[in-house]
Amino acid sequence: MxxxxxxxxxxxxxxxxxxxxxxxxxxxxxxxxxxxxxxxxxxxxxxxxxxxxxxxxxxxxxxxxxxxxxxxxxxxxxxxxxxxxxxxxxxxxxxxxxxxxxxxxxxxxxxxxxxxxxxxxxxxxxxxxxxxxxxxxxxxxxxxxxxxxxxxxxxxxxxxxxxxxDAVTGLSGSGPAYIYLVIEALADAGVRVGLPRDVGLMLAVQTVVGAAKMVKNTGGHPAQLKDMVTSPGGTTIAGLHVLERGGLRGLLMDAVMTARDRAVELRGKT
Ligand SMILES: NC(=O)c1ccc[n+]([C@@H]2O[C@H](COP(=O)([O-])OP(=O)(O)OC[C@H]3O[C@@H](n4cnc5c(N)ncnc54)[C@H](OP(=O)(O)O)[C@@H]3O)[C@@H](O)[C@H]2O)c1
Structure with missing residues (x-):
């Protein structure tokens, strides 16, 4: 350059x-x-x-x-x-x-x-x-x-x-913190099911990195990639059921919207 x-x-x-x-x-x-x-x-x-x-x-x-x-x-x-x-x-x-x-x-x-x-x-x-x-x-x-x-x-x-x-601020600007929370929660979950904390954290981080790379590198739709690892009556669908019942998707959408609104509010004050 x-x-x-x-x-x-x-x-x-x-x-x-x-x-x-x-x-x-x-x-x-x-x-x-x-x-x-x-x-x-x-x-x-x-x-x-x-x-x-x-x-x-x-x-x-x-x-x-x-x-x-x-x-x-x-x-x-x-x-x-x-x-x-x-x-x-x-x-x-x-x-x-x-x-x-x-x-x-x-x-x-x-x-x-x-x-x-x-x-x-x-x-x-x-x-x-x-x-x-x-x-x-x-x-x-x-x-x-x-x-x-x-x-x-x-x-x-x-x-x-x-x-x-402002929408970008709500998604990718604030988004790393949402994912840190997910990683921490998965590591805690690992401890809850009996794994040593360092192993739980290592597995949680690599799972997030791996899943992100699957979406990025294969170009596959996230729903298609999810379906590929969800066998009938299996472990993954049992876990997904809990996340859906808890409203994970709606929560993430609310988080991005609220962060976007806060960016607008803060800008109004500068
Ligand atoms: N960090 C992020 O994730 C992130 C993400 C998106 C956008 N941003 C934006 O990036 C900008 C910088 O953020 P940052 O995280 O890099 O902050 P930072 O680490 O505090 O860097 C700002 C630097 O500016 C120096 N500074 C203070 N007064 C100055 C002056 N009059 N002239 C020249 N330099 C001066 C500060 O020195 P002193 O510490 O000695 O005061 C400090 O080294 C911010 O506007 C922030 O909104 C940051």
Whole structure:
């Protein structure tokens, strides 16, 4: 990839993206720069990845062709507006800040700045993220391709209109926590039926990974894959019966809807 990518805010998500991009060979360490107020954090990222680091956000803006805004949402406006006069119009600005809309970003940046808003999730930290991107009014096709390439280095990336982003937050943004709960419950269930806890957890994790890969790699419909392992009068249908009676499907749907509604509510307060 050509150009340089600068991160304003060098926390967990920035590191996940830096690590992913370097791991796939998308960019070299000399093409990445990051700024952060913590000297220890900057030293660590420099030592670990060989990237250029600085305490000065304006240096990142001046020296990068693409800038990723990776600070907490509460301070984003202050950080962006403090850099007024430094932004260049040909620069792509990508925000990963939860709940900050394209309208906000475009109002805080100079008119005409190409902006892309994203909703990534924590599995980006292990290269298995799910990120949805929305393009601002000045962003064009090559910006989309660039942003999808960057987030594609840490998982899957797709572009959708911004109106979907609250729904995305409710599903893939909050979704890892739902699955952690399922994994923990399955491990507890293993203990309940007499397995050592470490074995229960190991089996629960691998079962979730395996089932997800079956859906992803075979392209089979989940219902078809379920039917394949459900023999008449067998053990699996007995277990499924309990999950259906308990309303697992409805509960998961309610969880996604409620998280989506909460995203809307929180956005209203920013
Ligand atoms: N983590 C996730 O799973 C996730 C998922 C989706 C979206 N996001 C979004 O990603 C963004 C970053 O989240 P994160 O989890 O990476 O948070 P984080 O680990 O706290 O990283 C934010 C970094 O920004 C630094 N910072 C604070 N003030 C700054 C300033 N004025 N200029 C430059 N850097 C500054 C912080 O330093 P100090 O710690 O010293 O203050 C910290 O290192 C957030 O907007 C969040 O909504 C995160």
């Amino acid at each position: 050509q150009g340089t990518i600068g991160f304003i805010g060098a926390g967990a998500m920035a590191e996940a993206m830096i690590s992913g991009m370097l791991g796939t060979g998308l960019v070299s360490s000399g093409q990445i720069m990051a700024s952060d107020p913590s000297p220890g954090r900057l030293q660590l990222l420099h030592d670990r990845y060989g990237i250029v680091t600085t305490a000065a956000n304006d240096q990142v803006v001046t020296e990068s062709s693409t800038v990723v805004l990776a600070v907490k949402p509460q301070i984003l406006r202050e950080v962006v507006e403090a850099l007024c006069g430094t932004w260049r119009q040909e620069q792509l600005v990508i925000s990963i800040a939860a709940g900050i809309t394209l309208t906000d970003l475009e109002a805080w940046l100079p008119p005409g700045t190409p902006v892309i808003r994203t909703v990534p999730n924590t599995p980006c930290l292990v290269g298995e993220g799910a990120t949805v991107l929305s393009m601002g009014s000045a962003a064009v096709e090559h910006h989309r391709v660039l942003a999808e390439t960057i987030f594609g280095a840490v998982g899957i990336a797709l572009t959708m209109p911004e109106q979907y982003l």
